[in-house]
Amino acid sequence: MKILALSNLYPPDFVGGYELGCAHVVDALRDRGHDVRVLTAAPRLPVASPPHVLRRFKLTDEWNPNGMSKHPLGYRLDEAESRLVNAYNVHALTTVLDEFQPDAVYVCAVTGLGGFGLMACLQFLDIPWVWQLGDCVPRILCSTERRTFPMLAEEFTRRIRGTYIVVSERLRQETEECGLTLGDRVETIPYWITGPQEAERVDFYRGGHLRIMAAGQVAQFKGSDILIEAAARLRDAGHDDFSVHMYGNLYDHWLLELIRKRNLTDHVILKGVLPQKLLLETYKNYDLFAFPTLEREPFGLVPLEAVARGCVPIISRQCGIAEWLVHGLHCLKADRTPEAFARAFADVIEQRIDPEPIARRGAAAAWRDFHIDAIIPRIEQLLADAASREKGIAGSSHDAYRLARMAEQLTASLLQESIIA
Template structure:
């Protein structure tokens, strides 16, 4: 089967798990004999690009501090090109579609590319697609400044129809609560781990120094402040023999000041960014993986990586990964408060919770049910199903580009009128 993967970024140029997951699937599908090409943006810095990776798209880097225009009009123009339509990218997409003639398109993250226009182009050309939703991307494509525009949401709901993969039911609810309906076939498939199991872990907490870690973006939206305050409460309750190591890029520098002001420098340590391969090894050196993330976390892969290596996750009670792991069986869950996380830490230290059976059951489930080898056949079946449902009645690439140019020019005119008013 000929498959075109569509992603805003592609490793080694990436932001997080979404782009890495796309690369996982692409590599696995190629290993299974499929002819797969990737259409993605020109990299933000020079990177290697094998022949099957086509870096032809233009990216509006919403995630960079300098990625958007500074004036009100320039910002809104860039936001529209990022989310609504980029005629340049529609032209690049139709060119690759004409060259490659894929049976199906595997869509991943497309914010930053004029993603609404790209999906409308696929619909107009009657190109079958499967959209891997690891975040609320339809919400992004129908919104400006994070506010959903009702007319765009209705247009999306009426015209964008195909095969969707959502990584949690919570994510689907969040998208649809905003007034966006996912029309067509929707299947809930979790994110996955890769690699090999290796030797089973043998050392588990039996008292003494409790080793806690977390990894990811160091910011309040990921709960770093909750974890720091939980450490203070644990110490103030008389438990002093513990450490919390925080891995990742610091997005809010005042969190370091928070550690200092609470006199936690001997307990809570910012470890910086660790390469992913080394992070996977580091999990085995810790007893608990703390994940006090926001409730709207679509999935959350790092707790799954941790438990696969015998490090028991304690996660927010309501987040995407919480749908897939069972409290007291594979993991521990807590309310997203310092008090709740500190209470669970104390119960482990006081030996009221035995981590060994949790770690063993969690690791077994991770390697059996959440490895890409178990997940890929489900994605592959959806790709085959989608490819078989093309109607064969489609517009032309030239018409798609002309419509994209008209939409882009109309959007610019409307923005000018809005700013002037």
């Protein structure tokens, strides 16, 4: 098959697991003999790009604190360009579609690109697509920071119809809570790990110093404050022989003060960002992986990476990956409170819980059921099914661009009128 992948960012330019996942699928499909091209945004910093990666989109960088205008009107215009329609990007898409003539499109994250307009363009041109949802992107495309627009959600439900992949039922539920419905086909497929299976771990916690790690943005929404408070409670309960190492960008700088305030500078250490390859090696040096993330976490790949290497994850009880891993069998689950996480740590220290059998079972399941080699045939089949469906009446690329220009100008006019009023 000829497959075009769409993503706002593409490694080595990426924010997190969503963009990495896109690259994993592209590489796996190419390894299986498919002709795959990637259409993504111009990188935020210069990066090397192989010939199959086309960096032609313009990105409105919602994830950069300085990426959006600070003026109310400018901010709303940027937001509309990011989520609703960017005629420049519609033109870039139609140009590549005309050049490449793909059998199907594999869609990933399109926030920052005028994602609603891109999906509407695919519908208008009757291009079959499979949309990998690693976050509630359709809901984002129908909303501003403040609220969801019911009319947009209704229009999305009516017009943006194809094949969706959701990484958890929690993600599907959150996506549809705003009043839109995903149609025509929705498949639940988990995220995955990649690479060759590593040698089975042989060293496990047997008492003494407990090594705990976390990875991801060091931020309140990821539960970093909960982990710090859990460390304080663990120490106050009389357990002093432990460490918590947190890897990732420091997003909320007040967490440094919280560490000092709780007198935890010897126990909680911020280790900064590690390249992905080094991070995968680092899991082997720890006994537990703490993941006190928000319950709305769509999936959470890092606990899966950790358990694949024998580091037992302790995860929020209701987050996305909790649907896929079983408490006491592949992981430990805890309520998203400092008390619950501290209690889980203490259970290991006091040997009420033996991490070794959990680590062994979790690693076996990760490499067997959650490796890209086990997942990619399902994604490949969905793309083939989409490509083989009966085609309808398609519009032209020229008309798609003209409509995008009209929508962009109308949106700008409406926003200016609303701000002035």
